[in-house]
Amino acid sequence: IDNNIVIAIDGPAGAGKSTVAKQVSRILNINYIDTGAMYRAITFKCIKNGLDLEDEKSVVDLCKNTDLKFENNSIFIDGQCVDDDIRTLQVSSKVSYVARIxxxxxxxxxxxREMGKGDNVVLDGRDVGTQIFPNTKYKYYLNAAVETRAKRRYDELILKGVKASFEAIVEDVRNRDKIDSTRVVSPLIKASDAIEIDSTNMTIEEVVDFIVNDVRGK
Ligand code: CDP
Ligand code: CDP
Known part of the structure; x- marks a missing residue:
């Protein structure tokens, strides 16, 4: 593969972005940045500090006073690893309100952009191909039927032994899709030059193979 390649994987919740991006990063031996985890980490800190999420100025000030970094694919906020804290339904249900500020x-x-520059990297999120790195030629828009996406999330929790309500998850996924797609600043939308992959009836391996082959072929 080329040098300094940036692979952008965007799409709605539960489409398989982070699972696929992690495997692509392993196979191609490049860095991985989970941009959604960053919005989740900020949201987690806001909730912990009792901030009013409608108070945009306080939320932005909190961002500016936060040390956010990845180490070995774990996310650290102000020195604390928050991999598990950011995956709760409480954070999920609030994150899209923070992400639209x-x-x-x-x-x-x-x-x-700072984290992604200078090295080969794969990023997953909502606006990687439209906003963060609009000039990259490696853009993928991963999608799947909403019930399939919610079911994947549900199965994940059950597997971990976490009690979950399928109805609550469908509602969370639908609600976030709506807020993410309709916000004013960099909404979730397929970049015109992104390749769309509908993974409803695909395995993870099939999606990963498709992307890796496409990147190698370009
Ligand atoms: O993994 P899941 O699809 O549930 O969500 P995520 O990728 O962890 O992202 C959580 C939320 O962060 C999304 O619902 C968006 O509101 C926001 N987000 C964003 O606005 N822009 C990004 N590049 C990534 C995430
Ligand atoms: O990051 P995003 O929210 O797009 O999805 P994810 O966190 O990667 O979660 C997707 C879940 O669906 C994971 O548990 C995967 O094992 C599963 N899955 C998938 O990602 N892709 C498929 N084609 C089939 C299942």
């Missing part, structure tokens, strides 16, 4: 996006997009 323009100042938050401005701050995190700068950080994501």
């Amino acid at each position: 323009p100042g938050v996006r401005f701050y995190l997009v700068e950080l994501q």
